[in-house]
Amino acid sequence: MAGEAQTATDYIQHHLQNMAYGKLPAGYTRADGTVLSEPTWTMAHSAQEAADMGFWAVHLDTLGWSIGLGLVFCLLFASAAKKATAGVPKGLQSFVEMVVDFIDKLVKETFPHRNSMVAPMALTIFVWVFLMNLMDLIPVDWLPMAAAKAAGNDHLFFKVVPTTDLNATLGMALAVFLLMIFFSIKEKGPIGFAKELTLHPFHSGKWFIDIFLIPFNFLLEAVSLLAKPVSLGLRLFGNLYAGEMIFILIAIVFGVGVLGFIGAGLLQMGWAIFHILVITLQAFVFMVLTTVYMAMAHDREDEHANDH
Amino acid sequence: MNINLTLIGQSITFLAFVWFCWKFVWPPLLGIMQEREQKIATGLEEAERAGKDLELAQRKAADQLKEAKEQAAEIIDGANKRANQIVDEAKQAAHAEGDRLKAAAQAEIDQEVNRAKEQLRSRVAALSVAGAEKILSVNIDAKAHDDLIEKLAAEL
Numbered sequence: 001m002a003g004e005a006q007t008a009t010d011y012i013q014h015h016l017q018n019m020a021y022g023k024l025p026a027g028y029t030r031a032d033g034t035v036l037s038e039p040t041w042t043m044a045h046s047a048q049e050a051a052d053m054g055f056w057a058v059h060l061d062t063l064g065w066s067i068g069l070g071l072v073f074c075l076l077f078a079s080a081a082k083k084a085t086a087g088v089p090k091g092l093q094s095f096v097e098m099v100v101d102f103i104d105k106l107v108k109e110t111f112p113h114r115n116s117m118v119a120p121m122a123l124t125i126f127v128w129v130f131l132m133n134l135m136d137l138i139p140v141d142w143l144p145m146a147a148a149k150a151a152g153n154d155h156l157f158f159k160v161v162p163t164t165d166l167n168a169t170l171g172m173a174l175a176v177f178l179l180m181i182f183f184s185i186k187e188k189g190p191i192g193f194a195k196e197l198t199l200h201p202f203h204s205g206k207w208f209i210d211i212f213l214i215p216f217n218f219l220l221e222a223v224s225l226l227a228k229p230v231s232l233g234l235r236l237f238g239n240l241y242a243g244e245m246i247f248i249l250i251a252i253v254f255g256v257g258v259l260g261f262i263g264a265g266l267l268q269m270g271w272a273i274f275h276i277l278v279i280t281l282q283a284f285v286f287m288v289l290t291t292v293y294m295a296m297a298h299d300r301e302d303e304h305a306n307d308h
Numbered sequence: 309m310n311i312n313l314t315l316i317g318q319s320i321t322f323l324a325f326v327w328f329c330w331k332f333v334w335p336p337l338l339g340i341m342q343e344r345e346q347k348i349a350t351g352l353e354e355a356e357r358a359g360k361d362l363e364l365a366q367r368k369a370a371d372q373l374k375e376a377k378e379q380a381a382e383i384i385d386g387a388n389k390r391a392n393q394i395v396d397e398a399k400q401a402a403h404a405e406g407d408r409l410k411a412a413a414q415a416e417i418d419q420e421v422n423r424a425k426e427q428l429r430s431r432v433a434a435l436s437v438a439g440a441e442k443i444l445s446v447n448i449d450a451k452a453h454d455d456l457i458e459k460l461a462a463e464l
Contacts (some may be wrong), residue, residue, distance in 0.1 A: 020312070056313060059312070063314060063318065067321055077333045078328075078333050081332070081336040081337045081340075086343040089344075100338065119334060120329040123329055124326045124328075128325060167311060167312060167317075168318045170315055170318075171318025178319075
């Protein structure tokens with residue numbers, strides 16, 4: 001536990017606060033009592049400051065870790081791709097090929113359309129999200145304490161699991177959503193897409209009835225369309241946030257005597273083993289749902305009719 | 309839990325990584341894997357063809373062996389026949405030679421017998437004449453009785 005004066009609540013809150021860098025307005029009273037004379041871009045020193053920054057703030061830890069892990073994925077796979085030979089695959093190459101083959105088969109099954117981007121996207125999501133989730137298995141205090149020591153600031157906020165930040169998961173879901181809209185319009189045309197949003201699910205075939213059904217249809221379709229990215233982002237966030245929370249709670253138990261230490265050790269091990277399944281599953285679910293959404297975006301109306 | 313600029317940053321990061329993977333990771337890897345698949349398929353095909361070739365060669369070799377055996381048997385057969393023939397011929401020749409020799413010997417024997425008979429006859433004639441001379445105590449004019457003696461000799 002970081003600092004003896006901390007209460008359990010402080011500890012938890014500290015662990016759940018991102019390292020925010022943002023803009024504080026003029027006349028703002030900071031955590032240490034100083035008052036800003038003009039709008040300033042600065043690091044947040046308290047949860048309240050981070051909240052008061054509003055939209056104009058960046059979570060440096062979330063972006064740093066997600067970009068870092070994304071680079072790990074890209075460089076690892078790109079180097080494997082560069083050195084790959086058609087001979088007998090060895091080591092890294094065979095591992096990378098196994099993953100690629102797995103994704104390729106899965107995407108071919110769920111995405112019957114022609115789009116060379118979907119499979120690489122599925123690969124990126126699976127490996128990247130998996131790596132970000134994997135940070136959850138590192139004991140909760142290690143990296144934050146190391147970072148605090150390195151920075152010489154005991155109260156440094158440092159969250160190492162990007163997927164426990166709603167911004168990260170919703171950010172990816174937002175990108176998926178934009179791609180859905182893009183491909184829907186590209187494949188069906190603006191009119192085709194508009195038709196899909198307004199003439200389903202209720203459709204009579206007579207225009208004078210359909211006109212009155214349009215608002216109702218649009219409401220339903222808009223909700224179902226918007227629910228996709230929201231549920232996609234929230235599912236991943238919720239699972240990982242809950243998992244992280246339990247790790248933090250277990251970490252608190254470590255401080256409660258010898259029995260607590262042993263019990264917490266066992267609990268942590270059990271939860272971590274279970275979490276290996278959760279993080280893989282969540283990465284997989286995010287990938288599969290993205291692929292399915294892409295397939296839906298590519299489905300034309302005539303094909304759509306066959307599905308029902 | 310603040311929604312802020314990180315959201316947009318994460319979206320852009322996501323798209324950037326997807327783009328990178330799409331351009332630089334996926335195509336070479338899949339290309340390599342397809343190439344290997346092709347290679348394996350070709351290899352298997354070739355192995356199958358080689359197997360067929362081997363079978364064909366084996367069958368051909370067996371055929372040739374069989375033919376060679378037949379030929380050898382034929383040759384041995386012919387040789388046996390020829391040998392029998394030669395033996396037969398030799399036997400026949402020996403027989404013929406034997407017969408000829410026998411005949412020649414027979415002829416010689418006959419000749420000898422005839423000669424002996426002739427000698428005997430002339431001797432008998434001479435003895436008869438001498439006997440008759442003694443009996444008659446006269447010389448028989450051999451010339452006068454030549455016909456008689458001849459006749460006698462012929463009867464012996």
